Amino acid sequence: GTARYIDDLTFPGLLHGRTIRSTIPAGRIVAVRPQLTTSGFTIVDHSDIPGRNVVALIDDDQPSLAEREIRHVAEPIVLLAHEDRDALLAADVQIDYTETTPNYDPEASTTTFKSIAISKGDVAAGFAAAEVVVDGEYRVGHQEQLYIETNGVIAVPDADGAITVYGSMQCPYYVHRALTVLLDLPDDKVRVVQTETGGGFGGKEEYPSMIAGHAALLARKSGRPVKLVYDRVEDMLATTKRHPAVIRHRTGLTRDGRLTAIDIDAVFDGGAYATLSAVVLSRGLIHASGPYRCDHVRIRGRATLTNTPPNGAFRGFGAPQTQFATEVHMDRIAAELGIDPARLREINALRPGDTTATGQRLGRDCSALQVLREAVKRTGFKRRRKAIAGTNRGIGLSLFFHGSGFTGGGEVKLASKVSLALTERGARILVASTEIGQGTRTMHAQIVADTLGVPYDAIEVNAADTGVVPDSGPTVASRTCMIVGRILQRCAEDMRTRLGRLTPREYLRSHGPLVITREYERPAAMSWDDTSYHGDAYGTYGWACDVVEVEVDRDTWEVRPVAFTTVHEIGKAIHPLLAEGQIEGGTVQGIGYALLEDVVMRDGRMANAQLTNYIIPTTLDTPAMQVVLLENPYQHGPFGAKGVGEMPIDGPAPAVINALRHAGFDLRAIPATPEKLMACASR
Amino acid sequence: MRVTLNGTTRRIEAHPLERLLDVLREECGLTGTKEGCGEGECGACTVLIDGAPVNSCLVPFAHVERTRVTTIEGLGGRHPLQRAFVEHGGAQCGICTPGMIMAAVALGKHPSLDQIRVGLAGNLCRCTGYAAIYRSVINSRRGKNRKPDDIARSQNLRGKQPLRTRRPQNS
Numbered sequence: 001g002t003a004r005y006i007d008d009l010t011f012p013g014l015l016h017g018r019t020i021r022s023t024i025p026a027g028r029i030v031a032v033r034p035q036l037t038t039s040g041f042t043i044v045d046h047s048d049i050p051g052r053n054v055v056a057l058i059d060d061d062q063p064s065l066a067e068r069e070i071r072h073v074a075e076p077i078v079l080l081a082h083e084d085r086d087a088l089l090a091a092d093v094q095i096d097y098t099e100t101t102p103n104y105d106p107e108a109s110t111t112t113f114k115s116i117a118i119s120k121g122d123v124a125a126g127f128a129a130a131e132v133v134v135d136g137e138y139r140v141g142h143q144e145q146l147y148i149e150t151n152g153v154i155a156v157p158d159a160d161g162a163i164t165v166y167g168s169m170q171c172p173y174y175v176h177r178a179l180t181v182l183l184d185l186p187d188d189k190v191r192v193v194q195t196e197t198g199g200g201f202g203g204k205e206e207y208p209s210m211i212a213g214h215a216a217l218l219a220r221k222s223g224r225p226v227k228l229v230y231d232r233v234e235d236m237l238a239t240t241k242r243h244p245a246v247i248r249h250r251t252g253l254t255r256d257g258r259l260t261a262i263d264i265d266a267v268f269d270g271g272a273y274a275t276l277s278a279v280v281l282s283r284g285l286i287h288a289s290g291p292y293r294c295d296h297v298r299i300r301g302r303a304t305l306t307n308t309p310p311n312g313a314f315r316g317f318g319a320p321q322t323q324f325a326t327e328v329h330m331d332r333i334a335a336e337l338g339i340d341p342a343r344l345r346e347i348n349a350l351r352p353g354d355t356t357a358t359g360q361r362l363g364r365d366c367s368a369l370q371v372l373r374e375a376v377k378r379t380g381f382k383r384r385r386k387a388i389a390g391t392n393r394g395i396g397l398s399l400f401f402h403g404s405g406f407t408g409g410g411e412v413k414l415a416s417k418v419s420l421a422l423t424e425r426g427a428r429i430l431v432a433s434t435e436i437g438q439g440t441r442t443m444h445a446q447i448v449a450d451t452l453g454v455p456y457d458a459i460e461v462n463a464a465d466t467g468v469v470p471d472s473g474p475t476v477a478s479r480t481c482m483i484v485g486r487i488l489q490r491c492a493e494d495m496r497t498r499l500g501r502l503t504p505r506e507y508l509r510s511h512g513p514l515v516i517t518r519e520y521e522r523p524a525a526m527s528w529d530d531t532s533y534h535g536d537a538y539g540t541y542g543w544a545c546d547v548v549e550v551e552v553d554r555d556t557w558e559v560r561p562v563a564f565t566t567v568h569e570i571g572k573a574i575h576p577l578l579a580e581g582q583i584e585g586g587t588v589q590g591i592g593y594a595l596l597e598d599v600v601m602r603d604g605r606m607a608n609a610q611l612t613n614y615i616i617p618t619t620l621d622t623p624a625m626q627v628v629l630l631e632n633p634y635q636h637g638p639f640g641a642k643g644v645g646e647m648p649i650d651g652p653a654p655a656v657i658n659a660l661r662h663a664g665f666d667l668r669a670i671p672a673t674p675e676k677l678m679a680c681a682s683r
Numbered sequence: 684m685r686v687t688l689n690g691t692t693r694r695i696e697a698h699p700l701e702r703l704l705d706v707l708r709e710e711c712g713l714t715g716t717k718e719g720c721g722e723g724e725c726g727a728c729t730v731l732i733d734g735a736p737v738n739s740c741l742v743p744f745a746h747v748e749r750t751r752v753t754t755i756e757g758l759g760g761r762h763p764l765q766r767a768f769v770e771h772g773g774a775q776c777g778i779c780t781p782g783m784i785m786a787a788v789a790l791g792k793h794p795s796l797d798q799i800r801v802g803l804a805g806n807l808c809r810c811t812g813y814a815a816i817y818r819s820v821i822n823s824r825r826g827k828n829r830k831p832d833d834i835a836r837s838q839n840l841r842g843k844q845p846l847r848t849r850r851p852q853n854s
Contacts, residue, residue: 001715198778437776588812611724
């Protein structure tokens, strides 16, 4: 109870903030009429923005506050602040609109944020060589991150025009940059400090830049600290979610199950503004052909505009969508060919030396076959599949992979910096990587301690405060261990060399303070071409296989996962207990994605924006889990480690749907709610 | 109103219809109790009233007159469950943890796995997938176990690592 989250903090003279949002999905603002009956309000609209009215990120197309055009429900228009929360809630701001016709269909959209094409070999030749062709269309819906702590910040103005923002966030430097653009301030006049963060999962990757800007505008205008913390309904209505997608596969194979051609088309629903859609699409497409070898591959995709709140980062970042389609499609292929699904995957799984769809040649740490064999062996998959055939139970499998770090040239562009300061006892870590429950501080301290050769307790970790720490990039993309951890390790190696035979205390006495800063260095053999989408998309990949057994209640059509086994190859588990925690947690989020989590959009507005009817897994929805860690070290990761945070959510949904297929349900969309099962059974 | 809060009987001035959650956090400064949803679904605001777990976001302050209210602060940081949640990774981001622990306190001394699953079904955790929470509750009275920090201390990250299986765990 002693950890202080943003809503636990207060400042002298604190005001509370509130956001007035659009109630229509598309149109123009005609008039804004605040009707405030009490005094003491601070009111902010777009005309109060000193810099550019954008949430600076990639395309800079999203305004901080709408000026005229409205593209989605819950778009922010006016901000209010008051010291009394009751007065704030009672305040009324009337907004008049002219409405235009909204579009909710990503495939019918006339605005494309990003198109990407990946090509390998000659897909026509691949189909010419095929003896069997299997087509399929697969659909996934929105998913809400549902961190238990909602988005929130406090902005504190300084007399000299500077501003400090404290808040719940994953990426302090994203917020920092957005504030300098919005407020037209130099870097040193903006300070961003992460407070204890009650979960992120991507939902606090880009959105904190929006809410921090709002609080800062109110704080600058009122001259007082302003707290802006969303309640659950506002958080669910207004903030980003996982992109829905429609994914079509056409696959050519030989009769004995060898892939000869893969052709994939994917459409991602970006929502009303670009936010991170381009990079979500990119990761999604690179993972779309799954962990399989095939000489002839074509993958095309686009992210388009719809009049719904912008979709954004969520653990997995496009890969859960595309690998859902691939893995469900593989089971349909297996059924078509009359081959065991595990056998089909064994025939086609990527091996060391094979190339991916982008032409990346895989190293010795490619472990697709190992994770598959381990999972099949541990669950007695083939035997169990026969034993429960024809009952209310089904068993299903998914094989998947996940690239660690930013996609393509992303890490080179980020050029992350990390510092390590010598202390009397050991060292202090200075990184912008945030602790959001995944174990950043512990894991980084371990890497430094073991590299430096000092006890774990001799390492301190500085708060993620842009006033103190360098920009080590965002805490996203399974990069905090493999990428940031590796730069930290290089700092520690250099520090160890500098120390020589001296203890830290002796060094400080004779040479004075020592701070070592290092920047990301791309491994020499890596190359990537962003125009052809060819090359090494990621430094390396983690590999995993899920097996789940489910039971269907044929009266209520509810699905109960009974047992779940997951085998993850992650290079090196720096901290096995924390790594298992990531895998268990991600797996259960994936089970929610498969069965429960249904964002119902009605007229562009989330109709179930509350926990009463947006259902996430509880203890009673969660099966017994067996987690198996394999280690196949990556030569450029710290102690061989790869990324782990996102991969666990890629596999559960297709494994569950494949288990349901085994139980007799031909499902091609998630979530597989009882309504969908009933409809499926009566077809 | 007179309330026995974390063992101390005191008078607290607040509107009788104010949410107990707000009285605890704002009038009493006990911010360990968290708000996750404000509608009794997530359990982050769980406290004990006369030993029974309730969602304090649904309880009007008037309801607790002359009762014993226990919050996470009332456990003093030394409760076996608090230690066990640290030792077994039962807390990741930590925001559900105070409510989860209060709900677990109400389960009594030796709950079975089924009793834990039913007893904690009103407390949502988005990080752990619950497995580590079960391990924490089950092991809370089995004496001292290894904390994440102990594991961090003892992990030898150096040396060659061939492909190998790490201790598989059945939870």
